[in-house]
Amino acid sequence: MTKISSELNRRQFLCHVGIGAGVGLLATQGITRALASSNMAKNSDAQLTKDDLPTAFPDEHLSFKGEAQPAQAGCIVPTIETRLFASSNVGGSNERNELALERLACAGFKVDNPATTERQYLRFAGTDSQRASDLQNIATGAIKAPKLLLGVRGGYGAVRILPMVDWSTLGRIMKEHGTILAGFSDVTAIQCALLAKGGMSSLAAPMLYSEFGKNRPDEVSCRQFVAALTNPNLTINIDDASLTSPNLPSILTSTEPKTLTGTIWGGNLSVVSALAGSDYLPRIAGGMVFLEDVGEQAYRIERMLYDLYLAGVFKGQQAIVFGALSGSSEDSYDKRYDVATVIRQLHQLTGLPIYSGMRFGHIGQKHSFPLGATCQLHPNNAGGYQLMFSDYPTIKADAILVEGLWQ
Structure with a gap:
């Protein structure tokens, strides 16, 4: 894998991989520090769900608050075909979603449908039909199966779309393409249906909004996520x-x-x-x-x-x-x-x-x-x-x- 030069700044990288200008602007403003005091925290606190609750382990990275941030390493050209599925709650912050998308691109994941994070219907990340289509369009062949199907967040809502997906066909197509569906919390409903009716495995793992969009993502969880993705x-x-x-x-x-x-x-x-x-x-x-x-x-x-x-x-x-x-x-x-x-x-x-x-x-x-x-x-x-x-x-x-x- 060819790495981009460390001299290539974050905004140049985002333009190189086609991430939106809004994310690029955030990156040039020192996004991690900026978001710490932004409305992101207010928005997320107002919509707490099970995937947002305090963890059993303290976030050791919080000790860096107020200190100089460590130098950022280079990024790599994203080549892993990735699609998002938003089966449950809407994300509480556009900035948090954009930050998560930026990080995924930097790590090598080429997200084909970032606009999925912008949907909202009532408390959900889109109507039932929209949320089901994230998976059903792969089952029908309307969209090519990616290598990674990553959940946006948990909360509630996945159970509403279970009858709207052809799980048997989806499981077969995922097996043929070696597709990995990743998530946890409310995404359990998706994972159970996929296994029960499609005979396909999935990955119990962190999700876009609830982990990779944090001010300071948990490094251990990130490393273990990649270990599970890559270690047979x-x-x-x-x-x-x-x-x-x-x-x-x-x-x-x-x-x-x-x-x-x-x-x-x-x-x-x-x-x-x-x-x-x-x-x-x-x-x-x-x-x-x-x-x-x-x-x-x-x-x-x-x-x-x-x-x-x-x-x-x-x-x-x-x-x-x-x-x-x-x-x-x-x-x-x-x-x-x-x-x-x-x-x-x-x-x-x-x-x-x-x-x-x-x-x-x-x-x-x-x-x-x-x-x-x-x-x-x-x-x-x-x-x-x-x-x-x-x-x-x-x-x-x-x-x-x-x-x-x-x-």
Whole structure:
């Protein structure tokens, strides 16, 4: 991959790759510093959704506030065919979307439909038909399948468009082109439908507005996003259960932990439970269910887990894997009724081994990983475990400049 000279300034680069003049102007004004005091923060605060809530990890980059910003590296010519899909909430700030688009271009992603970020209907990123068309136009062949389909943001709304997409055809076309669909939070509905009806994997990963448009994107999350995009044999090690609950072991099992192999699927618990009983929830024999959520009290988490249990979702599964259950508060009736109590009850109900602490969810420093792909779970001698993924599409590593995602 040929790199653009470090002497080529940001505005020249944006003109070179065809990003709009508005973004170029922001870049020449020192966009990262300018946006810190702009109306972007006011707009985003006024439209908080689950993908905007405070993370379980503090943003260590905030310590740079008021200090000189580090020198920016060069960009590379974007060659990765990328399209956005906006299935849920509208973005709260045009400047934030423009900054995210600039960073993607700098990192090597050629976004073909940036105008998608400008749509709005009520609270949504366009009408139901417009939002469905982001995916349905690929299924019909009206638009060529890209290498990456990146979600704009979460929130709510994806469930409304599920009946409007030919998931079977979309999944087949994505397999033929090696297309990667990436997102999380409300995008879980899209990922479940794609797997259930199209037999196609996706990537649990950060999104345009909710990560790459931040004033200071989380460098760890960006690096792990690229690792999941480029590594055909991704491995993630989990040492403790603290992201799920500090009162749990990493592996909760009634027998000796053993290596398991199967398809990992799931996503946001609120969304997965809402799909229970529908044709859009995957039915994976011998699978492993992954679940995460944010801002839910323990009793609400248990109620959603019972929704899945009573619908028979856990039958035939090998294990349940929990990511971050962040922002959960104490029960006003009895503070002993916590997430750990809920998960122990789930273990008794299902008899399944439960793996906790997976580094993904509504948190910083998240580890992207494939959903709908083959996963091996290996317990280690220290009480933790390792996840090894295979059988999912990837992108060549030399096509991406990871540093461009947070510049």
